[in-house]
Amino acid sequence: MTRAPLTDLPMTEIPANAVTATGRGGGGPAPVRIVVAYGFWIFLLSDIIMFSALFAAYAVLSGETAGGPTARELFDVRHAGIETLCLLFSSYACGIGALSIERRRMGAFYACCAATFILGATFLALEVSEFAGMIARGAGPSRSAFLSAFFSLVGLHGVHVTIGLLWLVFMVAQVAAQGRKEFVLRRLHCFSLFWHALDIIWIALLTLVYLIGAR
Amino acid sequence: MQESDRATVEPAHDKAPGVGADAPTGSLLGYSAGLLFALLLTGASFFVAQSHWIWGPGVPVGLAVLAIAQMGVHLVFFLHLSTGADNTNNVLALAFGLLIVTLVVSGSLWIMAHLNANMIPASAIMEMH
Numbered sequence: 001m002t003r004a005p006l007t008d009l010p011m012t013e014i015p016a017n018a019v020t021a022t023g024r025g026g027g028g029p030a031p032v033r034i035v036v037a038y039g040f041w042i043f044l045l046s047d048i049i050m051f052s053a054l055f056a057a058y059a060v061l062s063g064e065t066a067g068g069p070t071a072r073e074l075f076d077v078r079h080a081g082i083e084t085l086c087l088l089f090s091s092y093a094c095g096i097g098a099l100s101i102e103r104r105r106m107g108a109f110y111a112c113c114a115a116t117f118i119l120g121a122t123f124l125a126l127e128v129s130e131f132a133g134m135i136a137r138g139a140g141p142s143r144s145a146f147l148s149a150f151f152s153l154v155g156l157h158g159v160h161v162t163i164g165l166l167w168l169v170f171m172v173a174q175v176a177a178q179g180r181k182e183f184v185l186r187r188l189h190c191f192s193l194f195w196h197a198l199d200i201i202w203i204a205l206l207t208l209v210y211l212i213g214a215r
Numbered sequence: 216m217q218e219s220d221r222a223t224v225e226p227a228h229d230k231a232p233g234v235g236a237d238a239p240t241g242s243l244l245g246y247s248a249g250l251l252f253a254l255l256l257t258g259a260s261f262f263v264a265q266s267h268w269i270w271g272p273g274v275p276v277g278l279a280v281l282a283i284a285q286m287g288v289h290l291v292f293f294l295h296l297s298t299g300a301d302n303t304n305n306v307l308a309l310a311f312g313l314l315i316v317t318l319v320v321s322g323s324l325w326i327m328a329h330l331n332a333n334m335i336p337a338s339a340i341m342e343m344h
Contacts, residue, residue, distance in 0.1 A: 031301075041309075045312035088254065096246060207260060211278050
């Protein structure tokens, strides 16, 4: 939306911050992009609150190993470090992708999406291999309350990453089919918010489960 | 505002208000700075967790501080949370979300620690029978 010059208005009706302050009611309705991002941000926060319940459960149950393997015996901090790097660079690639499509550099956009997908899939593969190794050692989710909490918490994050990867594939297909349309760009913006928010949850996970747990 | 004024503010165009506003979401420098900070903080977390530079019982506190700092970096550089006017609602929603998360996590830990402390040991229950 291109705003008309505000000088046409009677001076008394112009708030001091009218030009930029759509969020405060001045300068007309907020851009759809801002409203959509706000709605999606509310969803992300509700998702984070759901995670907080599982974090609380893990924090309460992390010592209840029922004679089974403990966090210190099970977790490999270096493994978690590689997973963290995958997610961080995936997030970075996602951000650069968002910049590229804004600047109409479609080749760079597809390359960034590919990098985002490959790094995310690598993360997921590492996590699945970790889970498989633990279950093979008899440390599955049914072994102890600690492991039930661990698998639900980390597994739920893994499910989110899986959904994110599927969403990314759909978005790339949509960009290829529809081009740079307004609604496509808004959905892409929501996807990048989702992908970055997963990083925030992973940081909490890494710290509580792996770094503090494996000490 | 009167109708006549409205007409001068919003010239006739075929889009709904607010559609088509193409605001840039970030910059290459912003994302790169965010990545750099995130890598530094992650590295610091691993260093603190694995070395003995910090007094043992203080390590979880140090890790929590580093994690919260890194979440801040992600919010600002990747999710573009800012103090700008368009972000007021987002920041308020975040504040409310943080309140709920704090209540859920610290409340659970607090209640469960008390329950644990007040629980009759299993051996005492056996003696009662």
